[in-house]
Amino acid sequence: MKIRIKGLKVRKSIDKARYWIEKDFIDKEVKSGVIILPTIGCRHARNIGCTMCGYIYDAPEKISNEKLVKEFEKALEYFKSKEIEYLKIFTSGSFFDDEELKPEIRKYILRRVEELNIRRLCIETRAEFIKEPDVDTSYEIEYAIGxxxxxxxxxxxxxxxxxxxxxxxNAIRFCKENGIKTKVYLLLKPPFLTEMDAIKDCINSAIYCKKLGVDKISINPVNIQRNTLVEYLWKIGEYSPPWLWSLVHVLKEIKRRNNIVVVSFPVAAGKERGIHNCKRCNKVVHESIIKFSLSQDTKFLEGLDCCCKRLWKTLLDLENVNRSCYNIDRNCKLS
Ligand SMILES: [Zn+2]
Known part of the structure; x- marks a missing residue:
């Protein structure tokens, strides 16, 4: 709580929409657009929040409805000539929380999106706020739920x-009954878990999602965000971000055990605060993960190797002996 209060004092309060184009996967690789709307952010994060999440520090304390609509229109205008198939609208919170977006603004946004002639719209929300979109749309709707x-x-x-x-x-059942697609976020390596336990936790969570009938899984490896408990633990040597090798293993295992779409587009990959291996293989392993995510073809995850892979395997064995989180230099000393 102290960390959150301290963070909120130095928040960035971005009141502009951010938007860009990126590749993603529906049933094939697609050109997609992302819009981050500057709402007041996640209700849970404004109270205390998740131990790894610092997105609330980007959100403005207050924003008028008029300003929100204006920012959305700017983003919409940008995408008009871009021929995207997939649009993702995020608020770093919940699209269906009335405190963030008034029902009339939600309806307005869903109608205006029609102009883009997209195949699918993805909107992000916490499970407890889920409701019907209240608007008939020509495009498919997907709810992204953490x-x-x-x-x-x-x-x-x-x-x-x-x-x-x-x-x-209940949220997943509701989506299935109402013809809404579901994308579920899983976290790779929450705090207080060893690397091996984190791998197992992620795979087990994917199996659970598959049984519930979730359409797509998106794996978010933890990155160290400012003014979070995870950052505090990292600074005192009690947490280290996951290895790219762990993510490769998790993706392969989920694909092998379940016929489900699983993607991962890690934030800060290869950086000290993000998921990483050693300097020698960070780039190639990260690129392989992206290629896999955009194709669902596990051939991109096969045959990857580096001298740090042995170190990773040794760590998985050792941490079972001493169950603390080893924060070690991952760079291979061999020439
Ligand atoms: Zn390496």
Whole structure:
């Protein structure tokens, strides 16, 4: 709580929409657009929030409806000539939380998006706010919902997600009954887990999602965001971000065990604060993960190797002996 209060004092308060084009996957690689709307941000994060999440520090304390609409229109204008198939509108919170977006603004946005002739719109929301879009659209709608972990202790104690499984399961059921596609976020390596336990937790969570009928899984490896508990633990040597090797393993295992779309576009990959291996292989392993995510073809994850892979394997064995999080130099000393 102290960390959150300190962070909120130095928040950036960005009141402009951010938008860009990137590649993504629906049933093939597609050109997609992303809009981050400057709402007041996630309600949970404004209270205490998740232990790894610092997105709230970008959100403005207040923003008028008129300004929000104006910012959305700017982004819409940008995408008009870009022929995107997939649009993702994020608020760093919940599209269906009335405190963030008034119902009339939501409706307005959903109608205006028609102009882009997209195939699918993705909107992000916490499970407890889920409701019907209230607008008939020519495009498909996908709700992106954070679960992070199917393990109750990992999710609600280590991550502090404040999400009951029942609420999540009802949300998925609601989407299925209403013809809404679902994308679920899973977190790779929450705090207080060893690398091996994090790998197992992520795979188990994916199996749980598949059983519930989730359409797509998106894996977010933890990156160290400012003014979070995870940053505090990292600074005192009690946390280190996951290895790219762990993500490669998780993606392969999920694909092998479940016929489900699984993607990962890690933030800060290869950097000290993000998921990384050693300097020698960061780039090539990261690129392979992106190629896999855009094609769902595991051939891109096969045959990857580097001298640091042995170090990673040794770490998985060693940490079972001494169950603390090793923060070690991952760069190979061999020439
Ligand atoms: Zn390496």
């Amino acid at each position: 679960l992070e972990s199917s393990n109750d202790v990992v999710r609600n104690v280590y991550i502090n997600k404040d999400l009951d499984k029942e609420v999540f399961e």
